[in-house]
Amino acid sequence: xxxxxxxxxxxxxxxxxxxxxxxxxxxxxxxxxxxxxxxxxxxxxxxxxxxxxxxxxxxxxxxxxxxxxxxxxxxxxxxxxxxxxxxxxxxxxxxxxxxxxxxxxxxxxxxxxxxxxxxxxxxxxxxxxxxxxxxxxxxxxxxxxxxxxxxxxxxxxxxxxxxxxxxxxxxxxxxxxxxxxxxxxxxxxxxxxxxxxxxxxxxxxxxxxxxxxxxxxxxxxxxxxxxxxxxxxxxxxxxxxxxxxxxxxxxxxxxxxxxxxxxxxxxxxxxxxxxxxxxxxxxxxxxxxxxxxxxxxxxxxxxxxxxxxxxxxxxxxxxxxxxxxxxxxxxxxxxxxxxxxxxxxxxxxxxxxxxxxxxxxxxxxxxxxxxxxxxxxxxxxxxxxxxxxxxxxxxxxxxxxxxxxxxxxxxxxxxxxxxxxxxxxxxxxxxxxxxxxxxxxxxxxxxxxxxxxxxxxxxxxxxxxxxxxxxxxxxxxxxxxxxxxxxxxxxxxxxxxxxxxxxxxxxxxxxxxxxxxxxxxxxxxxxxxxxxxxxxxxxxxxxxxxxxx
Numbered sequence: 090x091x092x093x094x095x096x097x098x099x100x101x102x103x104x105x106x107x108x109x110x111x112x113x114x115x116x117x118x119x120x121x122x123x124x125x126x127x128x129x130x131x132x133x134x135x136x137x138x139x140x141x142x143x144x145x146x147x148x149x150x151x152x153x154x155x156x157x158x159x160x161x162x163x164x165x166x167x168x169x170x171x172x173x174x175x176x177x178x179x180x181x182x183x184x185x186x187x188x189x190x191x192x193x194x195x196x197x198x199x200x201x202x203x204x205x206x207x208x209x210x211x212x213x214x215x216x217x218x219x220x221x222x223x224x225x226x227x228x229x230x231x232x233x234x235x236x237x238x239x240x241x242x243x244x245x246x247x248x249x250x251x252x253x254x255x256x257x258x259x260x261x262x263x264x265x266x267x268x269x270x271x272x273x274x275x276x277x278x279x280x281x282x283x284x285x286x287x288x289x290x291x292x293x294x295x296x297x298x299x300x301x302x303x304x305x306x307x308x309x310x311x312x313x314x315x316x317x318x319x320x321x322x323x324x325x326x327x328x329x330x331x332x333x334x335x336x337x338x339x340x341x342x343x344x345x346x347x348x349x350x351x352x353x354x355x356x357x358x359x360x361x362x363x364x365x366x367x368x369x370x371x372x373x374x375x376x377x378x379x380x381x382x383x384x385x386x387x388x389x390x391x392x393x394x395x396x397x398x399x400x401x402x403x404x405x406x407x408x409x410x411x412x413x414x415x416x417x418x419x420x421x422x423x424x425x426x427x428x429x430x431x432x433x434x435x436x437x438x439x440x441x442x443x444x445x446x447x448x449x450x451x452x453x454x455x456x457x458x459x460x461x462x463x464x465x466x467x468x469x470x471x472x473x474x475x476x477x478x479x480x481x482x483x484x485x486x487x488x489x490x491x492x493x494x495x496x497x498x499x500x501x502x503x504x505x506x507x508x509x510x511x512x513x514x515x516x517x518x519x520x521x522x523x524x525x526x527x528x529x530x531x532x533x534x535x536x537x538x539x540x541x542x543x544x545x546x547x548x549x550x551x552x553x554x555x556x557x558x559x560x561x562x563x564x565x566x567x568x569x570x571x572x573x574x575x576x577x578x579x580x581x582x583x584x585x586x587x588x589x590x591x592x593x594x595x596x597x598x599x600x601x602x603x604x605x606x607x608x609x610x611x612x613x614x615x616x617x618x619x620x621x622x623x624x625x626x627x628x629x630x631x632x633x634x635x636x637x638x
Contacts (some may be wrong), residue, residue: 105131106138113141118149136165140172147179153624156195167202172453177208184212207236213245223254241270245277252280257287261300268307278304278311284403285317312341316348319355325567328359346375350382357389362401370408377412387422399430417446421453428460436460455487462490467498467506477515482517484547487568492524499531507531521550526558529565538569556582560592572599576615587622597628 107231109124113552123140129135156179156462159172169298169407176199183192199209214229230247237243243398261284288297301318318332319632335352353368366389368381370439386409394404406423413419427436440457443450458473471494477487491510498507500567511528529544549555564576576599582592599617613636618628623629 109138109141109145113145118145121145122149136162136166136169137171139165140169140175143172143175147175152179152182158220160198163198163202170203170206171473173199173203173209174204177206177212180209180212184216184219187219189216192216205236207233207240210236211243211246211356214250218246218250218253220472221253224252224380226250227254238264239270241267241274241277243347244270245274245280249280251325252284252287257284257291257296260284261296265303268303272307278308278314280319282314289317289321289324294321297321298325299337301554305599310341312338312345312348316345316351317342317347317532320352323351323355323358328355329446331355332359334570344375346372346379346382349375350379353382354385354608356384357392362389366405366408370562373412379567383409383416383419387419390422390426394426394429403430403432415446417443417450417453420446421450421456424453424456424460427465431463433460449480451484451487454480455484458487459490462494465497465501465504467494467501469496471506471513478517488514488519499527499534504531504534508535516519522545522555522558525551526561529561533561533565533568538565541565542569554585556585556592559585559588559633560595563592564595567595567599572603572611575599580618583622592624592625593619597626600629600632604632612636 105124105128109121109128112121112124118136122142122145125138129138129142130233132138137574139158141154143162146152146155146158147561156176159175159179162169162172176195180195181198183189183195185281196209196216198215199206200213200557210229210233211372214226214233217223217226217229226466227247227250230250232242233243234240234247244263244267248260248267251257251260253264261281263282264277264284267274268281271277281300285297285304288294288300298318298321301314301321303320304314308314315334318337319331320502322328322334323331332352332355335348335355338348339352342348344476347431349368353365353372356362356365356368366386369386369389370377372382386405390405390409392401393405403423403426406419406426409416410423413625420439424436424439424443427433427439427443437457437460438458440453443453444457447453449601454477456475458470458477461467461473466566471491474487474491474494477484478491483488489626490638491514495507495510495514498510508528508531508570511531513523514524515528525544525548529541529548532538532541532544545558545565548558549562553559559582563575566572566575566578579592579596579599582589596615596619600612600619603609603612603615613633616633619626619629620633
């Protein structure tokens, strides 16, 4: 608080001012305001008293009155520095309250009276930055730099404004100048690390490396700086340098799980998988629930799988389970690796462990079913696929696996099992022509001709002009001794394709059967039907001639 220096003031006037001062010093701002106002009634052009009145208003939270008092002081003496400084504090307060419009108005007033007031330009730059007007912030800071070319804070602030405006190289230049002025400025070093992260984000890794090396030249004990440098080098493809940087970070803190994980990943990128596994294990020893090294180990195991090294993949998955045995996904992954290594019993055990942790996981059940399929335990495979489909009836992987299982059952002459699967799939809503035909063929093999015919007919709903299906219906009717319907079905097939040899051949067999049973009329009719579609068929012609003879 500034004291009065005017020697011409009368004693009674000075008393009011002194009363104001005493109240102000006791933080009794309301009485201070009253005293200053009484003093100013006697001497209205006292710039000091107006400024002091403004300060009392400021601490009473009467900011508009404070502004008016500061402005009155400046109108008396535009060169008076105290109200300029007071306006700066008032503007800063409004900026902190996010009332940027009032903050700008106050600062512009301060600069109107004192264009060369450094702090006002700096604060105006801050306000513009806070409202996202970065170009104006940059201009304000540059005005300030014209007044003080060696101000480390200014260069740092200007660098940050350039950073916010995405002018990263200019930001770097400003930070560098500031660093030359004050090499130990921690805030500046943090800003440089933030800038390096932005360079990494933009893929300008060499700039990030250069920036971080500057930081670390100043502070070699900056653990996070070494970690960031390791990341930049790894992304730049310099894995050896990355490993070196991570090891420097570990010299400062051997128990940093993140650094150990990053080191492992650098080794992994280099192809040094054993070293990578060792680093990941150390990270997990510090925090067994840290997911990142576990995920990286899983990725590494899949690299082994891609290379056909299933045993190493199994070993890696087992490491993940050492630290987190309750992770169902890791058990699933282990099961897959064991299955690919043809360790089917161990794979089954792994999938069963996964199901203990997550009994309603359709993926696990599907995978387990596939292992049973590989072991040719078809009934067990069927049972397990059904469990998966009970959870999700539309789960495509299990539906496709059931089709493959049915096909294998047929190939191994386990027809009843194949029929059970096809019937299950059809009841589940998976109706399509292929399933129906496969079911019909399976029925045909076991002599269930009625159901075979019904399945073929259902297939015809999907494709009524399928000559093969009509021919197969005819053949089943033939096997079932229903020759008339057999002829009708063959006829329909030939109507679709008059040159369809399979139905011609089957009609010849049927005509021969009639002939063998001495049903010559039916035999002749069948041969005539053949000649409708195959006029040059010698067998039909000869048999008709024989019948006439």
